[in-house]
Amino acid sequence: MTHHQTIYDQAGAYDVAFSFRDYAKECDFLFDVARRYAGREPASFLEIAAGPANHALEMARRGLVSTALDRSPGMAAYGLERAAREGLVVEYVEGDMERFALSRTYDIAACMIASWSYLLDNDAVLRNLACVAAALEEGALFVVELSHPRDLLTRRKSTKNVWDAERDGVQVSTRWGLPDDPFDPVTQVRQVTVEVDVEDVNGRRTYRERAPEREYGPNEVKALVEASGRFEMVALLGALDVDLPLDDEKHSWRMIPVLRKRATTP
Ligand SMILES: C[S@@+](CC[C@H](N)C(=O)[O-])C[C@H]1O[C@@H](n2cnc3c(N)ncnc32)[C@H](O)[C@@H]1O
Incomplete structure (x- = not known):
């Protein structure tokens, strides 16, 4: 993907x-x-x-x-x-x-x-x-x-990558990237793991997917x-x-x- x-x-x-x-x-x-x-x-x-x-x-x-x-x-x-x-x-x-x-x-x-x-x-x-x-x-x-x-070139991060949100009875917890996601320093492409946890009237489900993102x-x-x-x-x-x-x-x-x-x- x-x-x-x-x-x-x-x-x-x-x-x-x-x-x-x-x-x-x-x-x-x-x-x-x-x-x-x-x-x-x-x-x-x-x-x-x-x-x-x-x-x-x-x-x-x-x-x-x-x-x-x-x-x-x-x-x-x-x-x-x-x-x-x-x-x-x-x-x-x-x-x-x-x-x-x-x-x-x-x-x-x-x-x-x-x-x-x-x-x-x-x-x-x-x-x-x-x-x-x-x-x-x-x-x-x-x-x-x-x-x-700076997010690419230094250890300092400008945004949070883990957060919770809620709207109209739907709760979503998101994690955008894991510390050990592989990064290729030649192409500047990271294999980014995204985890989204959704809870609503239908119950709770988790989506997890890794895909490349270029920095x-x-x-x-x-x-x-x-x-x-x-x-x-x-x-x-x-x-x-x-x-x-x-x-x-x-x-x-x-x-x-x-x-x-x-x-x-x-
Ligand atoms: C992080 S979301 C951002 C959505 C929106 N720009 C926003 O501000 O919330 C990235 C979006 O890029 C779309 N996307 C990724 N690669 C694409 C491509 N090659 N052509 C069109 N859309 C693409 C995804 O389907 C997704 O909806």
């Missing part, structure tokens, strides 16, 4: 596990980025590796044309059901972020919470950048949220963006905060390249 498909197909449990995130605030951040680096309010949004599509749903609530893309059928069904329940128009495309083509273009795209870790080598990143660029307007932005490089340093991200020829990196942020650079050692906890689509050469 090339990603944590069993886990992601439990879309409802995933959504409870990550319900600590403030998706409205994360979308405010995407708007701040668009104002600062594209100089305009976005009218359309594309969420890459969208999972439950919380960002796409929030953007639709704000009146944007909104599309989610993910390869998990469970996530697609879940996202569409939530959109229907709220009467929101969200298109959900079931597809691979390395190989897709959409029928329209967007003002801003985002790939949140380290979903780029499923692009396991440089060619996969370049394929993703080419597909996203083709789906964007000229001058439009692509925001990628990645783990902070990134900032220099290779810069080089890959340059090599793509499609984008320029206009910022490298350290949090979901347009004023916080990656090199703010005290407050940064994420690595967020903000990419702007280059003008197409004739």
Whole structure:
């Protein structure tokens, strides 16, 4: 398995596990980025590796044309059901972020919470950048949220990997990674074990799955963006905060390249 498909197909449990995130605030951040680096309010949004599509749903609530893309059928069904329940128009495309083509273009795209870790080598990143660029307007932005490089390169960790969450009578305990998960220092790919324990009216069940995730340093991200020829990196942020650079050692906890689509050469 090339990603944590069993886990992601439990879309409802995933959504409870990550319900600590403030998706409205994360979308405010995407708007701040668009104002600062594209100089305009976005009218359309594309969420890459969208999972439950919380960002796409929030953007639709704000009146944007909104599309989610993910390869998990469970996530697609879940996202569409939530959109229907709220009467929101969200298109959900079931597809691979390395190989897709959409029928329209967007003002801003985002790939949140380290979903780029499923692009396991440089060619996969370049394929993703080419597909996203083709789906964007000229001058439009692509925001990628990645783990902070200190998590890869030092012993200090920026996030917790074990936590509990509860919503509407569903309790979910998550462990993302075990200390002895194998790491290949040549490819920067870790075999990450994920354990999700779900307790609801149907009883208790545990899902456990190991799958590869690639970890990134900032220099290779810069080089890959340059090599793509499609984008320029206009910022490298350290949090979901347009004023916080990656090199703010005290407050940064994420690595967020903000990419702007280059003008197409004739
Ligand atoms: C950690 S979840 C993140 C979901 C969402 N971005 C969020 O912020 O909650 C990673 C998602 O990436 C999706 N994914 C992994 N590899 C993919 C690929 N090659 N193409 C499309 N989706 C992919 C998984 O199905 C999963 O829904």
